[in-house]
Amino acid sequence: MTDDELDVEAEIVQMLAGRLPAGVQVSTDTRIVQGLGLDSVAILDFIMDLEERFDVSIPLDRIAEVQTIGELSRAIETLTGTA
C-alpha cells in the first residue's frame, strides 16, 4: 500500500463522515452499496464530490465495478495517475 493510496482512502473516509447514518463505521473493506446505508442516488452524488475533490471523472461503468471503499480509492488513483 502506497502513501498515495492511504491519502485517497483517508480523504474518502473523512468526506463520508458527515453524511452517514449514525453508527456506520467505514474501512477499506466497507461495501459501498450495502455498507453505507445510502441510496443509489446519494452514492452517485457522493462520488461527484470525490470527482471534484480529486479533479477526475470516474465513468459510470467504472463506478459499477467498484464494490468497496478500497476499490473506489484505487480506481481514483488509477484515473489520476497516482497509483
Added chain:
Amino acid sequence: MMSLTAKFAEVRAGLDALSAMGRNPFDIRFEKMLSPTMALLDGRPILLLGTNNYLGLTFDAACVAESTRAIEEAGTGTTGSRIANGTYSDHALLERRLAEFYGRRSAMVFTTGYQANLGLISTLAGRGDHLLVDADSHASIYDASRLGAAEVTRFRHNDPEDLARRLRRLEGRPGDRIIVTEGIYSMLGDTAPLREIVAVKREAGACLIVDEAHSLGILGEHGRGLCEAARVEADVDFVVGTFSKSLGAIGGFATSDLPGFDLLRLVCRPYMFTASLPPAVIASVTASLARIRTDSSLGERVLSRSRRLYFGLARAGFELGPEPNPIIAVKMPERETAVRFWNRLVDEGLYVNLALPPATPGSLSLIRSSVSSAHTEAQIDRAVSIMTAVGSELRVLERRAVATALPVG
C-alpha cells in the same frame, strides 16, 4: 424458484411499508376518465393534477376524429417494424411535419419517448466516444448510457462549470463528446441553463442533445420548447421529445440537421427491433401537432394556470421547486409525511404524484403536480385549497413557518 424474487426483498419491504400507510401509490386504478382533468376513483370523481396532460388534448375532438378515421381506414396496428415490414405513408408524413415544425432537415419517430432517448443516445455515443449527462437525467437517458458503448460521466445538475471541467479532463483524448440535457426536468420542473451549456459545448466542440419531453408545446413562442425560448436552436444538434405528454398520445421522436441522420434507421436497435406506432396514434399526434402549430393559446394557458398554482402554493407557505412551470413539486419534510400527505389528498379528491427517493434528486420526498391547459382557474384554486388544508392538518406548513423564521447563522 422462490430465490428469483429474493433479490427484490427490499422493494417488497418498501412497498409493504407504503401500503401499510394507505393506498399503494404504484397501483392507482381509475375506473373511468371523465375528461383531461377528471376521473372516477373508487366510485368518486377525482381532480387530476398529476397526468402530464399539459395541453389537455387527450379528448380533443379533432384528434379523436382523426384517430377514429385512421383506425377505420388503416387498422388497429402496423404489426411490424418500419425497416422490416414497411412504412405507412402517415408515419412518414408525421416525420415531415415534425421536421417542418422544428425547422430541421430530418425527424425520426420512435414507438415511445423512452425508446427515442434509448435509441438516439446509445447509437450516437459509440465506443471511444464520451457521453456527458446531467445528473438529474430521466431513466431513459441513463438506460441509453448503459446500452451504448461510450464512456459515460454525469455532470452536476444544471452546472455548466462542472460540465466544462469534465470536458477539459477529456482534452487530448480521441472520440466525440456528446452532452445530454433536458428542457424542463421532470421532478422539480426546473429548466436547464441552455445558453451557458451551449457556450461550453461550442468551446469544447461537443454536440448537444436536448430532451424536450416536458417542454414541447409549452415553452417558446412557437411551442418548440426551451431551445426556442432560450434562442439556442442553431446550437442544439438534436432535439428529442415525446408524444405522450403535450401531444396526448404515445410515441417519441428525434430531429436534427445532421447530414445522414436517416442512416440511424439502419443502426439504431430501439428503432429497428420494435413495431411502429399504430395508425390511430400517428393520426392523433399529427392532428395535435397541427393544433399547437396554429394555436399558441394552449401553451399560454398552461403557463398561466401553472403560475396560479405555483404562487398559490407559495403564498400558502409550501416549499417548491425553483420555477413556475407546469411541473410543480412541493418538498415534504420527510418520506412518511409525503406518503401521508399524498394519501390525504386522494381522500379529498385530488390526484397528484408521490415521488420518493431514489427516483428524486437530492433524496427529496416530493408531492409532484402537473398542470394542464384544460384545468379551469376554479380547479387550480380547489387544488391549492385542498393542499393547504392538508398541509395544515399534517403540520407541514407550521413546521415550515418555524423553520423559515429561525435566524440564519
